[in-house]
Amino acid sequence: MSPRRRAAIVGVAESELGRTPHLTVLSQQARASSAALAEAGLTLGDVDGLFTAGNWSWAPALTLAEYLGMHPDHLDGTNIGGSSFEAHIGHATAAIEAGLIDVALITYGSTQRSDRTRGRPRPGTLTEQYEQPFGLPQPVGAYALAAARYMHEYGVTSEELAEVAVSARQWAARNPRAYHRDPITVADVLASPLIAEPLHKLDCCLVTDGGGAVVVAAEDRWQDVATRPVVVRGHAETTTHTSISQMPDLTVTGAARTGPLALERAGVTHEDVDLLAIYDSFTITVLLTLESLGFCKPGEAGRFVAAGRTAPGGELPMNTNGGGLSYTHPGMYGIFLLIEATRQLRGDFRDQPDQPDQPGRPGRQVEGAELALVHGTGGVLSSTSTVVLSRS
Amino acid sequence: MPDLPSIVIDAESKPFWDGVALGELRLQRCRDCARAVFPARVVCPHCFGEGLEPLLAAGTGTVYSKTVVHRAFGAFAEQVPFTIALIDLDEGVRMMSRIVGETPVAIGDRVRLRVTRLDDAPDAPQLPCFRAEVGA
Numbered sequence: 001m002s003p004r005r006r007a008a009i010v011g012v013a014e015s016e017l018g019r020t021p022h023l024t025v026l027s028q029q030a031r032a033s034s035a036a037l038a039e040a041g042l043t044l045g046d047v048d049g050l051f052t053a054g055n056w057s058w059a060p061a062l063t064l065a066e067y068l069g070m071h072p073d074h075l076d077g078t079n080i081g082g083s084s085f086e087a088h089i090g091h092a093t094a095a096i097e098a099g100l101i102d103v104a105l106i107t108y109g110s111t112q113r114s115d116r117t118r119g120r121p122r123p124g125t126l127t128e129q130y131e132q133p134f135g136l137p138q139p140v141g142a143y144a145l146a147a148a149r150y151m152h153e154y155g156v157t158s159e160e161l162a163e164v165a166v167s168a169r170q171w172a173a174r175n176p177r178a179y180h181r182d183p184i185t186v187a188d189v190l191a192s193p194l195i196a197e198p199l200h201k202l203d204c205c206l207v208t209d210g211g212g213a214v215v216v217a218a219e220d221r222w223q224d225v226a227t228r229p230v231v232v233r234g235h236a237e238t239t240t241h242t243s244i245s246q247m248p249d250l251t252v253t254g255a256a257r258t259g260p261l262a263l264e265r266a267g268v269t270h271e272d273v274d275l276l277a278i279y280d281s282f283t284i285t286v287l288l289t290l291e292s293l294g295f296c297k298p299g300e301a302g303r304f305v306a307a308g309r310t311a312p313g314g315e316l317p318m319n320t321n322g323g324g325l326s327y328t329h330p331g332m333y334g335i336f337l338l339i340e341a342t343r344q345l346r347g348d349f350r351d352q353p354d355q356p357d358q359p360g361r362p363g364r365q366v367e368g369a370e371l372a373l374v375h376g377t378g379g380v381l382s383s384t385s386t387v388v389l390s391r392s
Numbered sequence: 393m394p395d396l397p398s399i400v401i402d403a404e405s406k407p408f409w410d411g412v413a414l415g416e417l418r419l420q421r422c423r424d425c426a427r428a429v430f431p432a433r434v435v436c437p438h439c440f441g442e443g444l445e446p447l448l449a450a451g452t453g454t455v456y457s458k459t460v461v462h463r464a465f466g467a468f469a470e471q472v473p474f475t476i477a478l479i480d481l482d483e484g485v486r487m488m489s490r491i492v493g494e495t496p497v498a499i500g501d502r503v504r505l506r507v508t509r510l511d512d513a514p515d516a517p518q519l520p521c522f523r524a525e526v527g528a
Contacts, residue, residue, distance in 0.1 A: 122397060123397055123398045123399075123400050124397055124398065124399045124400060125400040125402075126400075126402070127431055129399045129400060129401065129402075129405055130405075130408075130430075130431050130487065130488065131488045132397045132399070133396070133397065133399055133510075133517060133519050134476055134488055134489060134490045134510075134519065134521075135461070135464050135467075135468030135471060135474065135476070135490070135510070136459075136461065136464075136476045136488065137461060137463060137464050137465055137468075141459055141461060141476060144459035144461075145457040145458070145459050145476070145478055146457070148457045148458060148459055148499065149456065149457035149499065152457070152499045152500075193462065193463070194460075194462045195461075195462060195463045196459045196460070196461045196462065196463070196476075197459050197460040197461075197462070198459075243488070244478070244488070245478050245486050245487055245488040246486070250456075250457055250478075
C-alpha cells in the first residue's frame with residue numbers, strides 16, 4: 001500500500017472573545033477565517049472544503065458559505081456538540097487522504113453570552129420530552145449527575161474536582177487572552193455558589209462569545225505555507241448516548257473508545273504524549289476523560305491533578321490556555337483545543353519567555369512538546385472525538 | 393410566571409403519557425431478546441428486533457444518581473432547591489425523574505412512582521415523579 005497523503009494544520013486563529021454584541025456568529029467566523037488563512041499565507045480561493053457546526057441556522061455550512069462568498073467542493077456540517085471540530089479534523093484529513101480536497105477550513109462562532117441563550121428550557125420533542133419536564137438545568141445538571149455517581153463509586157471529594165479548576169487558572173494566568181486570570185484556590189471553588197450538587201459555579205465553564213478557525217492542508221501544499229505544519233497523526237470519534245439517562249455508565253465516556261483508537265491510528269502510546277488539550281466544560285469532564293482515555297486509573301484522576309502533574313511545570317501539561325474554565329467557552333469549545341495545541345507544538349510562545357503584558361512573569365510555552373492529544377466532548381458527555389497531533 | 397417547557401407528544405410517546413395520566417408507567421419489552429425498553433421505539437436498541445410489546449412497570453426502582461438543583465431556568469427557577477434523580481427501574485431501564493415528598497434520597501435508595509404535577513399552573517402536566525420508599 002502506498003503511503004497516504006498526509007494532512008496538517010497550517011493556520012489557526014480566534015476571533016474576538018468575551019462579550020461581542022457588535023459581532024454575529026457569521027462575522028466572527030469570517031474574522032477568524034481571515035486571520036487563520038493569513039497566518040498560513042493562503043487565501044480563501046485556496047480552500048476547497050468548508051466545515052462548520054452550530055445551531056444558529058438550519059444548515060450552517062450553507063449560510064456560512066454564502067456569507068464568505070464560497071462555492072466549496074466539499075461541505076461538512078457534522079454537529080455532535082462541542083467535539084464537532086475534532087471530528088471535522090478527522091473528516092478533513094480523510095478527504096485530503098482520499099484526494100477529494102487540498103485545503104479545508106474549519107470554523108466556529110457563537111454569541112451566546114450576548115444573546116443570553118445558554119440553559120433556556122426548550123420544548124421537549126422526541127427523546128427530550130422524557131427529561132425536559134423535570135426541570136434539570138442543561139447541560140450542568142447532567143454533568144452534576146455524573147459527578148455525583150463518580151464520587152459515590154470512588155470516594156472522590158469535591159476538593160479533588162476543584163483541583164481541575166485551580167490547575168486551569170494557573171495556566172490562564174499566563175494567557176493574556178484568558179477571561180479570568182486571578183489565582184484561585186480549592187477553598188475558593190468550594191465557597192462559590194452551588195449550581196447543581198456537587199458542582200459549584202467555579203466547577204463550571206465560562207459563558208462567553210467568540211469564534212475560531214483552523215486551516216488544514218494536504219502534504220503537497222506544505223511548502224507553500226508560512227507556518228510550521230502540525231501533522232494530524234490520528235483521529236477517532238464516537239457517541240454513547242444523547243440523553244444523560246441513557247448513558248451506559250456515568251463514570252466512563254466515549255474517550256475509552258476514541259482515546260486508544262486515535263493513539264493506535266497515530267502509531268503512538270500514552271507515554272509519547274507531551275501535551276493534553278482536554279475539553280473542560282466542567283471539572284468532572286476532565287477527571288472522567290483522563291480516566292477513560294487511560295492516563296489515570298478509575299477514581300485517581302483527582303489526585304493526579306492535585307499533585308500538579310497537569311499544571312505549569314508538571315509532566316503532562318493540560319489546557320495551557322486556561323481552558324473552558326478560565327480562558328473562553330462560547331458554547332462549543334472544541335475548536336479552541338485545536339488552536340492551543342497547534343500553537344504549543346509550533347512553539348509560538350517560545351519567543352515570549354515572559355507574559356506579553358506582565359514582564360517578569362513566566363509565559364506558557366511547553367518546552368520540547370512534540371506530540372499532543374486533543375480531546376473534545378460534546379452534549380452531556382454524549383460524544384467524544386480524539387485527535388493526535390505532532391510537530392512536523 | 394414564565395412558561396413551563398411544553399411536552400411535544402408524538403405517536404410513539406402517546407401511550408407513555410396516556411399511562412402517566414392514569415398513574416401508570418408504561419414501558420416496552422422486546423419479544424426477541426426479552427429486555428425492557430424505554431423510551432418507546434419501533435426497534436429494540438439491544439437486538440434491533442421489531443417485536444416490541446407493551447410492558448407495565450411496577451413503579452419501583454433504585455436511585456442510580458441524583459443532584460440537588462440550586463439554580464434553574466424559566467418556570468423551574470422558582471422551584472429550587474429540588475432533586476433530580478436517575479432511577480434504575482426494577483424492569484432494567486433507567487429514566488430521569490423528580491424526587492417528591494419530604495424524605496431526601498441518596499444513591500442506592502429505593503424509590504416508588506408518584507404521579508403528580510410540579511406546578512400549580514392549570515396547564516402543568518402530570519409527571520412520573522418518585523418518592524423515597526422508606527419513611528414515605
